[in-house]
Structures are given as C-alpha cells and as structure tokens.
Amino acid sequence: MGILDIKDVGKRFGGLQALSNVNLSVHENTVHAIIGPNGAGKSTLLNCLIGKLIPDTGSVMFAGESVLGRSAHEINQMGISRVFQTPEIFGDLTVMENMMIPIFAKRDGAFELAAIKSFMSQKDIVEKAEEMLVDMNMADKRHMHAAAMSRGDKRRLEIGMCLSQEPRLLLLDEPTAGMARADTNNTIDLLKQIKAERDITIAIIEHDMHVVFSLADRITVLAQGTPLVEDTPEKIKGHPKVKEAYLGEAH
Amino acid sequence: MFGLEKQDSRLLIVVAILTMCAPFILNPFPAESALAQFNAGYPDLMQRFVIFGIFAIGFNILFGLTGYLSFGHAAFLGIGSYSAVWMFKLLSYNVVPALILSVITAGLFAVVIGYISLRRSGIYFSILTLAFAQMSYNMAYSVLTPLTNGETGLQVYSNDPQYLKGDGPDVTHLFGFEMRAASELNIGGWTFDFSIGYYLSALIMLASFYLAIRIFRSPFGLMLRAIKANQTRLNYTGISTRPYTLAAFVISGMYAGLAGGLLACMDPLAGAERMQWTASGEVVLMTILGGVGTLLGPILGAGFIKYAENIFSKINENVLHSWFSFLPDGLESAVVWFFARFVGEGWHMTLGLMFMLIVIFLPGGLIEGGQRIGRLFKGKSASNNPPAE
Numbered sequence: 001m002g003i004l005d006i007k008d009v010g011k012r013f014g015g016l017q018a019l020s021n022v023n024l025s026v027h028e029n030t031v032h033a034i035i036g037p038n039g040a041g042k043s044t045l046l047n048c049l050i051g052k053l054i055p056d057t058g059s060v061m062f063a064g065e066s067v068l069g070r071s072a073h074e075i076n077q078m079g080i081s082r083v084f085q086t087p088e089i090f091g092d093l094t095v096m097e098n099m100m101i102p103i104f105a106k107r108d109g110a111f112e113l114a115a116i117k118s119f120m121s122q123k124d125i126v127e128k129a130e131e132m133l134v135d136m137n138m139a140d141k142r143h144m145h146a147a148a149m150s151r152g153d154k155r156r157l158e159i160g161m162c163l164s165q166e167p168r169l170l171l172l173d174e175p176t177a178g179m180a181r182a183d184t185n186n187t188i189d190l191l192k193q194i195k196a197e198r199d200i201t202i203a204i205i206e207h208d209m210h211v212v213f214s215l216a217d218r219i220t221v222l223a224q225g226t227p228l229v230e231d232t233p234e235k236i237k238g239h240p241k242v243k244e245a246y247l248g249e250a251h
Numbered sequence: 252m253f254g255l256e257k258q259d260s261r262l263l264i265v266v267a268i269l270t271m272c273a274p275f276i277l278n279p280f281p282a283e284s285a286l287a288q289f290n291a292g293y294p295d296l297m298q299r300f301v302i303f304g305i306f307a308i309g310f311n312i313l314f315g316l317t318g319y320l321s322f323g324h325a326a327f328l329g330i331g332s333y334s335a336v337w338m339f340k341l342l343s344y345n346v347v348p349a350l351i352l353s354v355i356t357a358g359l360f361a362v363v364i365g366y367i368s369l370r371r372s373g374i375y376f377s378i379l380t381l382a383f384a385q386m387s388y389n390m391a392y393s394v395l396t397p398l399t400n401g402e403t404g405l406q407v408y409s410n411d412p413q414y415l416k417g418d419g420p421d422v423t424h425l426f427g428f429e430m431r432a433a434s435e436l437n438i439g440g441w442t443f444d445f446s447i448g449y450y451l452s453a454l455i456m457l458a459s460f461y462l463a464i465r466i467f468r469s470p471f472g473l474m475l476r477a478i479k480a481n482q483t484r485l486n487y488t489g490i491s492t493r494p495y496t497l498a499a500f501v502i503s504g505m506y507a508g509l510a511g512g513l514l515a516c517m518d519p520l521a522g523a524e525r526m527q528w529t530a531s532g533e534v535v536l537m538t539i540l541g542g543v544g545t546l547l548g549p550i551l552g553a554g555f556i557k558y559a560e561n562i563f564s565k566i567n568e569n570v571l572h573s574w575f576s577f578l579p580d581g582l583e584s585a586v587v588w589f590f591a592r593f594v595g596e597g598w599h600m601t602l603g604l605m606f607m608l609i610v611i612f613l614p615g616g617l618i619e620g621g622q623r624i625g626r627l628f629k630g631k632s633a634s635n636n637p638p639a640e
Binding site: 050075089121161165 | 476
C-alpha cells in the first residue's frame with residue numbers, strides 16, 4: 001500500500017478507451033514518474049487524480065480516502081499540492097503575497113472571514129513566507145510583481161508555494177514543458193534539491209524521459225492507456241518493451 | 252493608528268481632513284461672483300458626494316478586489332432607501348433604526364441574489380445581476396406597489412403610525428439634531444454652509460472608508476485579490492472561492508444599502524428609479540473613472556461624476572451667451588450652439604467623452620493620473636510602484 005493507490009482505473013470517451021486497468025501505487029518518500037508518449041493517457045490519469053474526471057471503473061485512494069468526485073480545494077486540503085504544466089501563480093500580486101496565500105490556506109482552511117485582521121501583522125505567516133522565499137532563492141524578488149518574472153522563476157515560485165503547505169504528495173504535471181534548456185536544468189536541480197532536503201513524496205507526469213531519469217526512484221511507462229512496465233530508471237532505460245513503445249517511435 | 256499601517260493612516264487622515272473641510276474647499280468662489288455656479292459647497296451636493304462615495308467604496312470591494320463586475324448594485328441602493336422610509340413611517344424620523352434596517356435588508360437581498368448570481372462568473376455574472384436589478388425595479392413599479400407605493404414613490408404621510416415619534420421633530424433627525432439644520436458662515440464675500448446632514452454622512456463615509464482599508468489589508472482581502480488574479484491556483488491552494496465571493500458581494504451590498512438609507516435620511520422619499528440600470532451603471536463608471544481596486548479611487552470618481560452632473564447640467568444657453576458675449580453676433584450664436592450640446596441636458600455627452608478619454612489614456616483612472624503627475628515631480632521611474640494603494 002502506498003500513499004496514493006490507483007486500482008483498476010478505466011475511462012472511456014465515446015469510442016476511445018483512454019485508460020484501462022491502470023494499477024499503480026506511489027510509496028511514501030519516493031519520487032514516482034509516470035511517462036509515456038503523446039496520447040498514452042497521462043493527462044486523463046492526472047485528471048482522475050485531482051477530481052476533475054471520474055473514472056468509469058476502479059478507485060483512486062489517497063492515504064486511505066477516495067479522491068473521486070472531490071473539488072480542487074478539498075483535494076488540496078487532503079494533502080495533495082499540484083504544480084501545473086504552465087505555472088499557475090497570482091500574477092497581479094507580489095511574490096511575497098503569492099507565498100503567503102498557501103500558508104494562510106494551510107492554517108485557516110478553505111474559508112476564513114477575518115475581514116479586518118491585518119495580514120502583514122500576522123508574524124508567523126510572514127516569517128514562514130520569508131523563510132520559504134529564502135529557501136527558494138527568491139528573497140530579493142519579494143516585492144516584485146509575480147507576472148513580471150521569467151518562466152523559470154515562476155515555476156520556482158509555484159513549487160515553493162506548494163512546498164510551503166508541507167504537502168503529503170506533490171503532483172507535478174510536465175514541470176519542464178515549454179522551457180528553455182537552462183530553465184529545464186534549473187528546475188531539475190531544484191527538484192533534486194527538494195528530494196534531498198525534505199521528506200516528501202513526489203509524483204511526476206512527464207513526456208520527456210530525460211527529465212525523470214536522474215530524478216525518479218520508480219518509473220511507470222504508460223502506453224495506449226495502460227501501464228506497460230514499472231521499474232527503476234536503470235531498468236526502464238534498457239527495457240525492450242519501452243524502447244519499442246516509446247523510444248522507438250520518438251527517436 | 253487604529254491598527255493601520257503608516258501609509259494607510261496617512262491616507263485616512265488626509266481624507267478625513269478633506270471631508271471635514273469640504274464646505275470651505277468646495278466653495279472657492281465668492282457667492283456673488285460669476286464663477287459662483289462652479290461652487291459645490293452646498294449641503295445637498297456635498298451629501299451626494301459622500302453618500303455616493305460610500306456606494307462606490309462598497310462596489311469597489313466586490314469589483315476592485317475580486318474582479319466580479321456587478322451590473323445590478325443599484326437594487327441594493329433602492330432596497331436601502333425603501334427600508335429607511337419604512338422605518339420613518341412605522342417608528343419615527345430618527346435615522347438610526349432606518350440606517351440599521353437598510354443595511355440589514357440590503358444584506359439579506361445580497362445573500363439571495365449573490366448566491367444565485369455567483370454560480371457564474373464573467374459576463375454571465377454581470378447579466379444575472381443586471382437581470383435581478385431590473386426585476387427589482389419593475390416589481391417596485393408593479394406588483395410590489397403596496398410596499399413601494401409604485402410610481403409616486405414611498406414617502407411619509409401624516410396618518411402614518413410612527414409609533415415611537417412622541418414629541419420628536421417632523422423631519423429626519425439624529426436624536427433631535429435635524430438633518431437639514433445648517434449654519435451659515437459669512438466671511439467677506441464668501442458663504443459657507445455647515446449642515447448636520449452632511450457631517451453625519453461624512454462621518455459614516457469615513458467609517459466605511461476605514462472599514463474598507465481594513466478589508467483591503469486583511470487575509471480576507473488578500474484572498475479576494477487572489478480570486479481576481481488566478482482562481483484556478485487559489486482552488487488548488489485549498490481555498491474554496493465561492494464563500495469568499497459571496498461574502499464580498501454581501502459586504503458591498505450592505506454598503507449600497509447604507510448609501511440608499513442615507514439618501515432617504517437626507518430626503519425621506521424613495522422611488523423605483525433609484526434601482527434603474529442607469530444607476531447601476533453609474534457606480535461602475537465612478538469606480539472605473541476613479542481607479543478600480545484602489546482605495547481612494549472610488550471616492551474620487553463618485554465626487555467627480557456627481558460634481559460634473561450638477562455643474563454641467565446647470566449651465567444653460569443664457570449662461571453661455573453671457574460668457575461669449577465678447578464675440579461678434581453670428582459667431583457667438585454658433586459657439587453657444589456648439590457648447591450647449593455639452594452642457595445642460597447634454598452633459599451626458601461630456602461625461603461620455605471624459606470616460607472615453609480616461610479609459611483610453613488613463614486605464615488606472617484618476618488615481619493613475621495623480622500618480623503620473625506625482626512621478627513627474629519626483630522624477631521616479633514608472634515601474635517600482637506597488638499596486639492597489
């Protein structure tokens with residue numbers, strides 16, 4: 001039993017069987033990557049994990065509770081933080097404010113009507129946000145408009161915002177998609193650093209195998225809506241089935 | 252001061268001084284001079300400035316912070332006025348119960364309208380609120396006539412019960428201080444009016460402004476701004492956005508109800524036209540003209556529009572003729588004809604033109620204009636100004 005258990009998940013869109021018999025477990029304090037070529041069902045699977053889609057068959061359990069049919073904020077409150085394909089941050093707000101919001105959400109829950117409490121005077125929140133900005137190497141940008149930052153910095157901020165909630169599972173959806181080479185490497189380094197420094201479980205959905213080889217403890221290869229193999233990166237690299245389904249057609 | 256940051260306290264103090272000295276500031280011209288028609292320092296107009304200021308401050312809490320554009324806020328203004336007049340009819344002319352009831356009823360209506368309208372966002376939300384406001388307006392004219400007195404408008408009659416009236420005065424008052432009571436001060440050629448009604452409204456506006464600052468600077472206000480910035484991220488951060496938008500909607504509805512109640516306190520009459528869509532549109536104009544999402548902007552916008560409305564609509568062809576009498580006859584009539592399109596009845600054209608110019612050249616409203624001028628003097632760079640001041 002892992003922290004995230006996906007059992008017999010299947011999903012059909014009209015005549016297309018997008019997912020069938022997906023079984024996989026993400027274990028605590030590991031980095032688990034789910035990779036696959038275009039159209040393998042990665043996004044469908046992700047949408048099933050975050051409550052956006054309800055699979056036709058099977059179950060998705062997080063820490064013993066079903067996530068199916070829950071709204072986004074409930075899933076977050078269960079302990080899953082999500083990083084998006086394009087960084088989703090609060091562009092109109094400053095970096096510091098961006099960092100404070102998840103910490104407030106963690107402390108106060110889904111709704112808190114404290115309409116006249118000043119937020120800057122709430123020391124614990126401000127201190128924690130400052131600490132997180134220092135950890136993310138962005139302390140000098142705290143008064144900057146978040147929208148004015150580079151793609152890589154936005155990604156860094158988004159990951160920082162997720163980490164500030166001390167999630168039990170960090171879910172990354174193609175974290176390096178559309179990034180320049182340097183930003184990609186920075187993001188990989190950041191994730192490696194996070195893995196080394198924190199007790200955290202990470203699930204990565206990724207198209208690009210090279211991103212995950214140096215990072216993941218386990219890799220599941222998805223092809224045509226069903227898991228092909230699950231193993232360590234070393235074994236996946238040389239696996240003939242993977243080469244055929246993935247590398248063979250991509251390279 | 253009062254739990255505010257230094258910068259905000261300074262802003263509050265400046266606004267307080269300006270409102271308290273408004274009878275002087277708005278009367279810069281001697282009473283007998285030709286320019287006296289530009290004076291705005293008479294109680295009736297000053298009351299409008301601050302009352303519509305309250306309306307716009309409240310509207311800005313919804314529109315400025317969350318980005319939800321309500322096109323039906325005048326409904327709450329009208330509901331506030333009707334509630335206040337009912338209190339006058341049933342209890343007495345004292346304004347305190349009237350104001351309390353107008354805030355409460357407007358709040359209740361806002362809960363219902365908000366709960367339904369906030370199921371949608373963007374343009375659909377705007378249309379839903381507009382539909383609700385027009386529905387209220389038409390119902391006030393038709394089926395609700397027993398409550399609203401239809402076209403005549405709701406007013407107090409001598410045979411109304413007024414159970415708590417006793418020996419109290421026959422005009423609206425605050426524990427005996429009549430709203431219309433005013434004292435006049437003559438210095439040289441200048442005349443200054445100080446009315447109780449204005450000062451009561453101004454104090455209530457300052458309290459509303461203070462509350463708005465506290466809301467802007469609270470975690471609650473931060474979440475509202477986050478809704479405008481990125482609702483998806485906020486949901487995935489563990490925040491349920493619906494209660495936040497509903498709370499903002501209700502708070503701004505209560506502000507509108509308070510403004511409506513105050514309007515009735517200054518003149519105990521409530522008509523359905525207060526709820527018409529033009530009135531809802533006006534508060535949108537005020538907020539955008541002043542500066543959306545800024546603290547001071549809505550007050551400036553409200554004052555600006557109410558001033559223009561009163562002053563431009565007062566100028567007629569006779570006044571224009573006296574201004575341009577130095578021109579040769581034919582030219583004079585042509586010039587007067589031209590300018591007459593923009594004043595009097597045609598002042599909406601002026602308003603429309605000003606609105607267009609501001610939206611195109613100063614998207615941040617009058618506040619942005621002020622900041623640009625300020626920067627010209629200081630010679631600072633444009634980019635390092637934090638938002639939402």
